[in-house]
Amino acid sequence: MDRKLLPAAIIFVWVLLTGCSSVARNQATPAITSTPIPEQPYSTMSSQPSHGLAGGDSIGDAYIPSIGNTGYDVLQYDLDIQFSGSIDAITATVTVSSVVTLDDLGRFSLDFTGYQVDSVQAGNQYVPFFRDAGKLYIDLPKALSKGEQLVTRVAYHGPAIPQDSQFINLGGLGFHVIEGNNLTYAFGEPDGAHAWFPCNDHPLDKAEYRFSLTVPKGFTAVANGTLLQTTSKDDRQVFNWLAKDPMVTYLATVVVGKYERLDKPAVGEVKIRHYVLEGDFNYSDKLNDTRDILEYYSDLIGPYPFSEFGFIIIRTSDDVAQFAEETQTIVMVDRGYMLSESAVGVLAHELAHHWFGDSVSLANWNEVWLKEGMATYLMVRWLDHQGYVGLQALMADLENVLVTNAANLNQPLNQPLPSTMYGPNTYDKGAWVYYMLSQQMGEPAFTTFLREYYKRFADGNASTVEVQELAEEVSGLDLSTFFQEWVYGSGNPDLHVSWATLPEGVAVQVCQAGGGQVFSVPLEIKLAAADGTSQQEVIPLDEGQEQVTYSVPFTVTELQVDPDQKLLAGTTVSQVDALSACAP
Known part of the structure; x- marks a missing residue:
């Protein structure tokens, strides 16, 4: 097969599945009975659909209002992605299985940017579709009732190019192709999952994921969850993955490269597997800390939320430590971090996110401190527990970063500037807030709070208001002044x-x-x-x-x-x- 893209089309199909409690698997695609309709100019889209009502094109996040949609709730994404011979372009079909949440739904939208959209199919006929400002709008041929199920199938193609985000400076979000390193990976936090697949791109809408990834022989394709099977045909290989536990869109990832899999002894029922760059074992010993970290957090917080875990090493350029991401069950870590003294802390931070960030997710993006501050705090706890560095010395280091540059603290913790969303305030002050909360509550009560925080909101979302209410419930204290000063206010004494x-x-x-x-x-x-x-x-x-x-x-x-x-x-x-x- 040559390196040109396979022909592709966009297909959307809605299917009503009455009396079903879950999405049907392996549904047959209905026969096409009309001629494809090309993309229509957004300026020609009517304010209301021909049938029923339009779902909202914002989920209501005031911090990033452009993402998320209403009118439906996604149950499952099925991503079928074929990579070109040079793994720098894709042809994909994505099936989005949802339940309707707005009675009389006649139009809905998905978050999607980039790539070529060729057509939209609903049921057994093509329908007009429109694109504008990162949205794909679809008019259904008939209105659907609340509670009915809607299955849409999306096929698209194009070069694997990242899209800009004002919140993070890592060369954009979406697929990154690292030329010369035989590597392509998808990165989506906070608002970039829709830069590589159409979705309801907000943490409030979690779903199951299935992946079918076709790559040239010699490459390995890795995604979230469990590897179900690998098949070969001619000069191609197909890797099938299933992430059954609820997952938010930005945590989904696909990595294609020359990898070797390292299977480690399970921790209880949790399967441990890592992916390292082919022949590159310079840092593999650091991965051995995974077991101790996982066991410590499980004892402190509660059982690990998922059935598998592992790290996958990403090589960007010049082995500079650029990023690590808590992609659910398969954490991406830059090789530069693995070669640095920071490796053990980075691994502990990203693994902590599987409790807070992945299982307990954000309700709104302005509250990113809830997950990043917690992961930093838990990292400090683990480093102290293992005797790497004492707790007081670690907290002093975080304090020094903050107070030696007052600009770090100018914004309220729950309202960061876009340019500092992932800055020291979010991580270091966030960790300090949890640490000081433990001082206010007392360690026994704080441990109870930590465990209940996870237990109560697992597989769901939590807000700052809910976290404060829980801390007050557990401790019996009025913490309104504490949260007003440290979270809703800015600065420090x-x-x-x-x-x-x-x-x-x-x-x-x-x-x-x-x-x-x-x-x-x-x-x-x-x-x-x-x-x-x-x-x-x-x-x-x-x-x-x-x-x-x-x-x-x-x-x-x-x-x-x-x-x-x-x-x-x-x-x-x-x-x-x-x-x-x-x-x-």
Whole structure:
């Protein structure tokens, strides 16, 4: 077979399956009884469909309103993708099996950008279709009732080219072809799954996935879930994968390259398999940490959510560590990370996402801190557990990244700028919020919260509001001030601490500087003598200026702020002859 694309057409088919509780498998494609209709100009699309009502072309995410659609709920995606001989172009047919959620549905939309769309078929006839701003609009030949099932089949073709995203700077989202490395992979977070397959591209709509991937012999095609079978015909191979557990669109991936599979001993019932670049075992020993990480998280949070897990190594360019992605059950990790000292932390972070991010997914994209902050926090917990680095030292490192560059903290945690959506605020401050929440709740209650967080929202979605409500339910505390200051507010405490010795003790003043938000937080201080004697105190902060006096049975020679690293704050400490008012 030569390297030209196979001929392709777009086919959409709706099928009513009354009385069925699940989507039928291997349905026969109905006979075509009309002539294909080419794409129609969007300007000619009527405001209302000929039959029934139109589903919405936004799912209602205020942060990324352009993605997601309403009127239906996807149950399954079936992706049949054929790669060209040079694996830089595709011919694909995608079947989207859905249930109608809007009574009298006559028009619906899918997220889809790029590629050549040739025709749309509904039932046994072709119908007009329209494209605009990343949407594919389809008018059905008859309106469907709420609860009826709708199966659409989509075929398309074109070069495997990524599409731009304002939220992430990795050369775009969709398929990436790494010339010279015999590698093509799909990457879709946050808003780019529809850059390589038509879908309802929002975390609120999870579905099952099936993949049939045809590649030239000598290449391996990897996707999410379980490899069902591999077949060969002439100079081609077909890899069939099934991801049965609910999955959001951005976590779906396909990787084609020269790979070797490493099967490892199972962890309980969980099958472990990794894919490494052919003949490249320079980092394979680092993959051995997978078992310990998985067992630790399972004990801490609850059973691993899926039946299989593994890492697949991606080589971008020059072995620079560029990205890792929690693609469900088969995590993509840049080879540059695997060759770096950061490898163990990256593996722990991405594996943690399978509880928080993959199983418990976001409800809205502005709340990306929920998953990235949690994965960073759990990574820190694991590194401390294994003795790589102590918990306090790790939290201090994260704090240093944040407070040494105030711009990191300028935006509320739940409303990042598009350019900083995946910046230190989301990861490092997010981890600090969970860490400080554990201090507020106490470790036993926080562990209960962590387990209930996963258990309650597994296979679904969680919002910041729901997480706060759960933390309050478990702890019995009113955490409204905590969440208002640390999640909905911006910045962090900027504390100027001064102290002066007294005849029988010490006077301490804390000024919250900057004229910005005043935080209500407990501040621990340690008063120390030259011989090592010490006394620890807690100053409740809730105003811009606090003064306290302590009786101390020794001469204080040093004052330490937050000695046990419990508070995210920038601090300066100075000894003075006498306290004076805080600067305005």
